Amino acid sequence: MTEAKPAVPAAFGPLAGIKVLELGTLIAGPFCSRMLAEFGADVIKIESPDGGDPLRHWRVLKDGTSLWWSVQSRNKKSLTLNLKDQRAQDIARRLALDADIIIENYRPGVLEKWQLGYEQLKALNPALIMVRLSGYGQTGPQRDMPGFGAIAESMGGLRYVSGHADRPPVRVGISIGDSVAALHGAMGAMMALRHRDATGGKTAGQGQMVDVALYEAMFNMMESLVPEFDHAGVVRERTGGALPGIVPSNTYTTGDGENIVIAGNGDAIFKRLMLAMERDDLANDPGIARNDGRVPRTAEIDAAIQAWCSGQTVDSALEKLQAADVPVGKIYSVRDMMSDPQFLARHMFEQHQFADGTPIKMPAITPKMSATPGQTRWLGPTLGEHNEEVLAGLGYDGEAIALLRREGVI
DSSP states (O other), X not given: OOOOOOOOOOOOSTTTTOEEEEEOOSSHHHHHHHHHHHTTOEEEXXXXXXXXXXXXXXXXXXXXXXXXXXXHTXXXXXXXXXXXXXXXXXXXXXXXXXXXXXXXXXXXXXXXXXXXXXXXXXTTOTTOEEEEXXXXXXXXXXXXXXXXXXXXXXXXXXXXXXXXTTSOOOOOSSOHHHHHHHHHHHHHHHHHHHHHHHTTHHHHSOOXXXXXXXXXXXXXXXXXHHHHHHHHOOOOOOOTTSOTTSSSEEEEEOTTSOXXXXXXXXXXXXXXXXXXXXXXXXXXXXXXXXXXXXXXXXXXXXXXXXXXXXXXXXXXXXXXXXXXXXXXXXXXXXHHHHHOHHHHHTTOEEEEEOTTSOEXXXXXXXXXXXXXXXXXXXXXXXXXXXXXXXXXXXXXXXXXXXXXXXXXXX
């Protein structure tokens, strides 16, 4: 006999009542649906019975399960389905047609093989919204190629400008390509939901497909890259810790070996920075009073700032520059974050515990909303934890569920 599970706290938040079906693994699709789940959506995540989402086993583990999983899948329900089985496809289709939003990040064409593609489902439910995240999008000559976030960062322009000019490009220390695409997907889902509700709602409204290509999400973040090249032939290159064409904004090392970022690129800020450094000569130099004058003298200005920082401890540098109202900050490790007064004042950590009672801190939910804040109702579920609940909601009784399990469908 299956032990009854404790009741799950009722959903609340701006997306309470919205049903989401997640068909995907790893980062982009699951992060997209994670955000919706954090703000009240009822998210059912379909996983393979054979081990589930590979993310369950990535990075640091506790009792064989990733700590990342606890965050990435919080508030989601796990349903195992072997989607190579026709019966599993039928279950997924029923859930899809009842959902407000489907989020998927399979390679284009995979869902179509299972009769779960957008056009196939739209024919049955025109109000359906499907967010599709893939390396290269649903069209174009590269649509069928595998494309992870690292490739998207490269093709979308980020990698080319990351790192130092005399070294190969570097990556950001997180899967930024996947995460940025996920944010685009969540934004697209909300716009599509607004359009559906404005045109008749779930029963009569107009759904649509939100086609997010990972490389395009990165490309969307590349500021003035295109017009600078088109108009002036400028190819932005790697500049290390500096912000190209905006001076000074760079990383500097203090005498005690800490790294700080100083953004003194506003004209008035630059003058305050130079005065705080007791470099009145630079503060009063009319040739560098504006950014366009400072850019040709970047090396000189950065050298002056670094010389000053070398004579300061990190604490003294921060104190003097903050007193001068200059934007400055230490480059934080997670250890710094966990004890920082600003993080603590903003309640950026949540205290939870695993099923065995082990306490664990999790990042708080953002953005912060005054009337309808997000909430962590439970941590990432065990594999197939909600099989009985979800299938019972579709009308399957205990005997039918047991048969599906014995035959490897769930």
